[in-house]
Amino acid sequence: MRGLWFRIGPIITVVIAIFVLWYAGSVALNSAWAHDKAKRAGVELSTSELIADTMNQKKPKLPPPHQVGAEIWKTTGDMVLRGKAFSKRSLIYHSWITLSSTLLGFVLGTALGIALAVGIVYNRTMDMSIMPWVIASQTIPILAIAPMIIVVLNAIGISGLLPKAVISMYLSFFPVVVGMVKGLRSPDHMQLDQMKTWNASGNQEFWKLRLPSSMPYLFTSLKVAMAASLVGAIVGELPTGAVAGLGARLLGGSYYGQTIQIWSALLTAAALAAALVGIIGVIQKHVLKRMGMAQ
Amino acid sequence: ADDVTLQLKWVTQAQFAGYYVALDKGFYADEGLNVTIKPGGPDIAPAQVIAGGGADVVLDWMPSALASREKGLALVNIAQPFKSSGMMLTCRKDAGVSSPDDFAGKTLGVWFFGNEYPFLSWMSKLGLATDGSDGGVTVLKQGFNVDPILQGQAACVSTMTYNEYWQIIDAGLTPEELMVFKYEDQGVATLEDGMYVMEENLKDAAFQDKMVRFVRASMKGWKWAESNPDDAAMIVLDNDASGAQTEEHQKRMMSEVAKLTAGSNGALDPADFDRTVDSLMSGGSDPVITKKPEGAWTHAITDKALN
Amino acid sequence: MTTDPVISAKNLSLTFQTNDGPVHALQDINLDINKGDFVSFIGPSGCGKTTFLRVMADLEKPTAGDITVNGVSAEEARMARAYGYVFQHAGLYPWRTIGGNIRLPLEIMGVSKAEQDAAVNEVLDLVHLDGFEKKFPWQLSGGMQQRASIARALAFHADILLMDEPFGALDEIVRDHLNEQLLELWARTNKTIGFVTHSIPEAVYLSTKIVVMSPRPGRIADVIESTLPKERPLDIRDSEEFIKIAHRVRDGLRAGHEDDV
Amino acid sequence: MTTDPVISAKNLSLTFQTNDGPVHALQDINLDINKGDFVSFIGPSGCGKTTFLRVMADLEKPTAGDITVNGVSAEEARMARAYGYVFQHAGLYPWRTIGGNIRLPLEIMGVSKAEQDAAVNEVLDLVHLDGFEKKFPWQLSGGMQQRASIARALAFHADILLMDEPFGALDEIVRDHLNEQLLELWARTNKTIGFVTHSIPEAVYLSTKIVVMSPRPGRIADVIESTLPKERPLDIRDSEEFIKIAHRVRDGLRAGHEDDV
Amino acid sequence: MSWLIAGIVVWLVGWGLNVWLANLPKTRLTRLVVPVLFGVTLIAIWECVVQGFNINPVLLPPPSMIAVRFASSTSILWQDFVQTVIKGALSGYIIGCGAAFLIAVVIDRFPFLQRGLLPIGNFVAALPVIGMAPILVMWFGFDWQSKAAVVVIMVFFPMLVNTVQGLQATDHMQRDLMRTYAASYPQTLLKLRLPAAMPFIFNGLKISTTLALIGAIVAEFFGSPIKGMGFRISTEVGRLALDMVWAEIVVAAIVGSAFYGGVALLEKAVTFWHPSQRGQE
Numbered sequence A: 001m002r003g004l005w006f007r008i009g010p011i012i013t014v015v016i017a018i019f020v021l022w023y024a025g026s027v028a029l030n031s032a033w034a035h036d037k038a039k040r041a042g043v044e045l046s047t048s049e050l051i052a053d054t055m056n057q058k059k060p061k062l063p064p065p066h067q068v069g070a071e072i073w074k075t076t077g078d079m080v081l082r083g084k085a086f087s088k089r090s091l092i093y094h095s096w097i098t099l100s101s102t103l104l105g106f107v108l109g110t111a112l113g114i115a116l117a118v119g120i121v122y123n124r125t126m127d128m129s130i131m132p133w134v135i136a137s138q139t140i141p142i143l144a145i146a147p148m149i150i151v152v153l154n155a156i157g158i159s160g161l162l163p164k165a166v167i168s169m170y171l172s173f174f175p176v177v178v179g180m181v182k183g184l185r186s187p188d189h190m191q192l193d194q195m196k197t198w199n200a201s202g203n204q205e206f207w208k209l210r211l212p213s214s215m216p217y218l219f220t221s222l223k224v225a226m227a228a229s230l231v232g233a234i235v236g237e238l239p240t241g242a243v244a245g246l247g248a249r250l251l252g253g254s255y256y257g258q259t260i261q262i263w264s265a266l267l268t269a270a271a272l273a274a275a276l277v278g279i280i281g282v283i284q285k286h287v288l289k290r291m292g293m294a295q
Numbered sequence B: 001a002d003d004v005t006l007q008l009k010w011v012t013q014a015q016f017a018g019y020y021v022a023l024d025k026g027f028y029a030d031e032g033l034n035v036t037i038k039p040g041g042p043d044i045a046p047a048q049v050i051a052g053g054g055a056d057v058v059l060d061w062m063p064s065a066l067a068s069r070e071k072g073l074a075l076v077n078i079a080q081p082f083k084s085s086g087m088m089l090t091c092r093k094d095a096g097v098s099s100p101d102d103f104a105g106k107t108l109g110v111w112f113f114g115n116e117y118p119f120l121s122w123m124s125k126l127g128l129a130t131d132g133s134d135g136g137v138t139v140l141k142q143g144f145n146v147d148p149i150l151q152g153q154a155a156c157v158s159t160m161t162y163n164e165y166w167q168i169i170d171a172g173l174t175p176e177e178l179m180v181f182k183y184e185d186q187g188v189a190t191l192e193d194g195m196y197v198m199e200e201n202l203k204d205a206a207f208q209d210k211m212v213r214f215v216r217a218s219m220k221g222w223k224w225a226e227s228n229p230d231d232a233a234m235i236v237l238d239n240d241a242s243g244a245q246t247e248e249h250q251k252r253m254m255s256e257v258a259k260l261t262a263g264s265n266g267a268l269d270p271a272d273f274d275r276t277v278d279s280l281m282s283g284g285s286d287p288v289i290t291k292k293p294e295g296a297w298t299h300a301i302t303d304k305a306l307n
Numbered sequence C, D: 001m002t003t004d005p006v007i008s009a010k011n012l013s014l015t016f017q018t019n020d021g022p023v024h025a026l027q028d029i030n031l032d033i034n035k036g037d038f039v040s041f042i043g044p045s046g047c048g049k050t051t052f053l054r055v056m057a058d059l060e061k062p063t064a065g066d067i068t069v070n071g072v073s074a075e076e077a078r079m080a081r082a083y084g085y086v087f088q089h090a091g092l093y094p095w096r097t098i099g100g101n102i103r104l105p106l107e108i109m110g111v112s113k114a115e116q117d118a119a120v121n122e123v124l125d126l127v128h129l130d131g132f133e134k135k136f137p138w139q140l141s142g143g144m145q146q147r148a149s150i151a152r153a154l155a156f157h158a159d160i161l162l163m164d165e166p167f168g169a170l171d172e173i174v175r176d177h178l179n180e181q182l183l184e185l186w187a188r189t190n191k192t193i194g195f196v197t198h199s200i201p202e203a204v205y206l207s208t209k210i211v212v213m214s215p216r217p218g219r220i221a222d223v224i225e226s227t228l229p230k231e232r233p234l235d236i237r238d239s240e241e242f243i244k245i246a247h248r249v250r251d252g253l254r255a256g257h258e259d260d261v
Numbered sequence E: 001m002s003w004l005i006a007g008i009v010v011w012l013v014g015w016g017l018n019v020w021l022a023n024l025p026k027t028r029l030t031r032l033v034v035p036v037l038f039g040v041t042l043i044a045i046w047e048c049v050v051q052g053f054n055i056n057p058v059l060l061p062p063p064s065m066i067a068v069r070f071a072s073s074t075s076i077l078w079q080d081f082v083q084t085v086i087k088g089a090l091s092g093y094i095i096g097c098g099a100a101f102l103i104a105v106v107i108d109r110f111p112f113l114q115r116g117l118l119p120i121g122n123f124v125a126a127l128p129v130i131g132m133a134p135i136l137v138m139w140f141g142f143d144w145q146s147k148a149a150v151v152v153i154m155v156f157f158p159m160l161v162n163t164v165q166g167l168q169a170t171d172h173m174q175r176d177l178m179r180t181y182a183a184s185y186p187q188t189l190l191k192l193r194l195p196a197a198m199p200f201i202f203n204g205l206k207i208s209t210t211l212a213l214i215g216a217i218v219a220e221f222f223g224s225p226i227k228g229m230g231f232r233i234s235t236e237v238g239r240l241a242l243d244m245v246w247a248e249i250v251v252a253a254i255v256g257s258a259f260y261g262g263v264a265l266l267e268k269a270v271t272f273w274h275p276s277q278r279g280q281e
């Protein structure tokens, strides 16, 4: 029991601290509008009236947690209870839309990343030519070229899930390349020499040495890539007409100044990312344990 | 049925009710058309989409369409369901703005992305510099919403009669506290939400025919929406995949939009076109277009569609 | 011993190019090793022992001179999987169990599953690690890891065994024990063994031939043919013959240290 | 020698809690070390030598029993910077030059710059690393790194010196040489030295007291008071006395190995 | 047609040349020439494809057109660079990385915070910035301050996590050594943990360079004064001036690579002792 508190206790404390700060922030940020309103109405606000007002504005600068919580419940749990989990007003539906392109993009990005890493490790020309451009590619603001990618893919007849996934891929392949290049190069000289003494083929060297030793790097990169892929999916939703998905909710909230909706979409996205990363973490634990690389 | 893809200029909302009504009520189907409506958004340039072959017909504002035409992308206006402009500049009285003479030295929120042209030509008509120099105005690139006026970051923001204006009202400011400058009233109105197609496509008779049927059905949709605003708003709501729109807001938007489409049967009034062009070319040192556009509109479609 | 030498080095030199100039690791090495020889290499740290072993194993290319193994070039010998190599550090793959590590070279050489199992059992037994087959390397002490690494090199029956300080991490008792085992194996299989060590008694106890090297550039200072019998109980180390050879090795070593420390 | 012992362990036990159960690293250790003693610890791998040294240095807390250093608790002694410690692996900070590494403890103890310089020069000279002050650790061979690490522990003049297999990575000649140097230093400064080694001759050659340990749980199997004189030339190792002591140590060791290997 | 053939020829020649160069012994020159040649080949192929397939410049302008636009718009590009990179990205980078560093040191001192903050930190780090940007613009106004705030949020967690990890990167023995000296906390921090953490800290700093730039640009999409790289990009797309958009992207890529390269050089100087640095050259 003490062990549990040891792990959970600090987290709970910090979460409570965050909530306190959040409420304080809501009061501080929202009171300007409350004052503004009161001044225009020509009334004086007492402190308690002021606080009450900041807790319940329609378009607060910073919605307090209970407002965001209520909105999330209204668009998730409540929807489920009413049997409309997949209606357009349900965040579950929008999360699913985003999730599907996230996962596709993640798979594509991981595949591309690993392929490039293998190329870079095994081919000297690729090693010397590609890396600087991979870095440069990540300095291009994706939001700027996302619409072009969508339009260009559209022009050659590709639409739907794939264009969004391509943007996810663009963001997620980078951490995989960097991590895998490091990982595939992590066997030390001795281990490589050993393979040489047994006259192992390139294939054997890859499967029996380089790939297993890159596993810890791979999983770390996959976590980063997953988070990046989710961001990519959200970015990709904007120029496809922001029809559906968490990105559309964010944007929709933005158009209409619905801060509560923005925050609830934002937190849902973060929870989704945390869950996806968590799943990779669990897989990592199991795989590494089976491989004897973690205690 | 013939496939037609329509690219909207903005997200699904009552601003585009006519098209959704036509789709929902089967007006397109009656004309033998299979129409796909693609919602737009802040990152979607309809002209770019049509250039990339992603749409057969796009909705755009005329200033931006004419500017694209000068860039070498031959867009042609085939129909103009919006008679009047819904653009306005909404200011807070307590920021000290009561007439255009008060703009100097103030901060004004403006939409860019090709939507800034009407504003720029208005300012140059007023003789106000927009590059931040003395005696001019400070221009902000306004985001998607009306926050700057609520937060007091700008004295005025751009609004549409049917949309952003009501967001300001919803946020708690009253009409009495606001000063509104409609572009129509200031004599700088430009045409909004026209239907545009690629000039080269028009040479194809089959395409022409498709457009004739499309425009006819769309206008039928518009007229239906004008007379049944609340039902039209609900149809829009049904088509909004993001689930972000509210019934109240869309119904109000529909009733405002109806005022703008009221005067048009779909055919472009050449006088409106000339007025728009004059306004764009009068822009002093920095006109939006440099020469009078030729062939930027046609009555070929509406003549067949509406008679 | 009129047969061709198994390993033969002629005027062998190896220079490493580093950023602060060339390092002459080996210079003008001439050495023949015959079938069934047990050759120890001894010399001060950094004198080129490891480098020479690596050249024999074709892990390093000499910059001058020739080396032949089994009458062919070192590379061809490596391709023919002519030898087993024990590295200075155990170097087990952490994601494989002890059994998996020993099995690895067999997998690579395409040995059948049944033969793999038999070989693994046999060598585990030899180094007294039976029962540890399913453990991972980090679950073993340093000495046990070292033994697993030796077992791995023994698992496939190469005729030549190259061992780089295999017993460095072990305490004296275990070391003595493994020395005996190694001698027994060598006598039984008639392998040719190249063996690097820092310990003079170990070199004398094990070898038929002791190569004393001197540093910078690595040269052969002395080659001592052992006069000890092939049969060697542990207490042979107290014999006069043994002490005499050990003295000669120590003198050779000391000469190499002259300019040093 | 009627003075109080410098280090005194009473019924000392230490159990590590690991996820597959407790590991009894030390059990019921009783030992007194007097001022000026040179105590060697010898025993099979994993028997708890390092652990015991770490307990003396307050790097590990015993789970039962007491330890006093200089009459106070190990922690107070550590705070008073009573000892220098040489780790089993060199453990130099790679971002500091050799000089910088040796200077590190002096900086921490607030010694003046001039005194630092003097001390660094002195100890570099002692371990024959003069001229390498400005080099980084990775530019040195393993043996040189080990010597630098010894120099670091000598740089500040602590009365107690705890050394964990300091000469493990060195070849015999260098090792002999450093053994002599260490004896000379010890005789000159009358330090108290705790010394872990795997080498029986080294233990016998250096020590006034040899502690033989046996494994699982780590206990003291034998404590041998050396009868060798304080003055010890290298060839004392061929003396009868020496060989007798070495035999006793070997027997103690072997007993500890019984269940093993 | 001839453009397409030219494209294929350029491709083959560029690739062949690169293969040949790459297999020469590595020198500082080949290290530089090979990637440049790769890029030049790519750009030449792009030109040939755009010309050959007659792709509309409002979709993808040819590099030549971008170059012309770049050359004729240097003053605008410079003004945008100052607004976005110097004011927005750089200040946010310094504040964000600096704050993360200090907080990491505090967290490292108090394990309780470490166990509480890091899991939460991972959650917060997963917040998509796109969502934060409009909120921060609302909070901090239109000018560069809100851009810097976005950058601060973007770089904060990668930097924090790396620094915390780095501060723990010392091995047991290195820490025990400090214990034997009875070193005080600040002494241990200064002489052991910080130097040992440097490779990780630089990892964070490197990741943060590209994040800072992207953050500053993207934030401008959500409201800005009428200058800045993000403003220009979003505005000029609407005006179909894709050549200008790409000119800005070129600036972003150059600045980003230079920023990254600069930090990498600094890294090399500071962590020269780390095996990953020693391996090279």
Ligand SMILES: Nc1ncnc2c1ncn2[C@@H]1O[C@H](COP(=O)(O)OP(=O)(O)OP(=O)(O)O)[C@@H](O)[C@H]1O
Pocket: C016, C017, C018, C023, C024, C025, C043, C044, C045, C046, C047, C048, C049, C050, C051, C052, D141, D142
């Ligand atoms: N890859 C390399 N690059 C440059 N110099 C090297 C390389 N490998 C070894 N050397 C140098 O070559 C010399 C011989 O090294 P080698 O490893 O063969 O010594 P050794 O006799 O095995 O020493 P030890 O007893 O410490 O194992 C040393 O001076 C070493 O610094």
Ligand SMILES: Nc1ncnc2c1ncn2[C@@H]1O[C@H](COP(=O)(O)OP(=O)(O)OP(=O)(O)O)[C@@H](O)[C@H]1O
Pocket: C142, D016, D017, D018, D023, D024, D025, D043, D044, D045, D046, D047, D048, D049, D050, D051, D052, D088
């Ligand atoms: N931190 C630890 N956690 C758990 N067990 C440990 C730990 N440190 C040491 N041990 C165990 O305690 C026992 C004694 O270890 P110690 O390092 O003292 O041995 P040693 O005598 O120094 O061996 P060597 O000669 O190999 O250095 C071993 O069985 C070891 O596995």
Ligand SMILES: Cc1ncc(C[n+]2csc(CCO)c2C)c(N)n1
Pocket: B009, B010, B015, B042, B111, B112, B113, B115, B142, B143, B144, B160, B163, B164
């Ligand atoms: C970034 C941004 N760009 C343009 C517009 C302008 N706009 C295009 S369609 C339309 C009608 C819907 O209100 C409006 C206002 C905007 N609002 N935000």
Ligand SMILES: [Mg+2]
Pocket: C049, C050, C051, C088, C164
């Ligand atoms: Mg060696």
Ligand SMILES: [Mg+2]
Pocket: D049, D050, D051, D088, D164
């Ligand atoms: Mg130990």
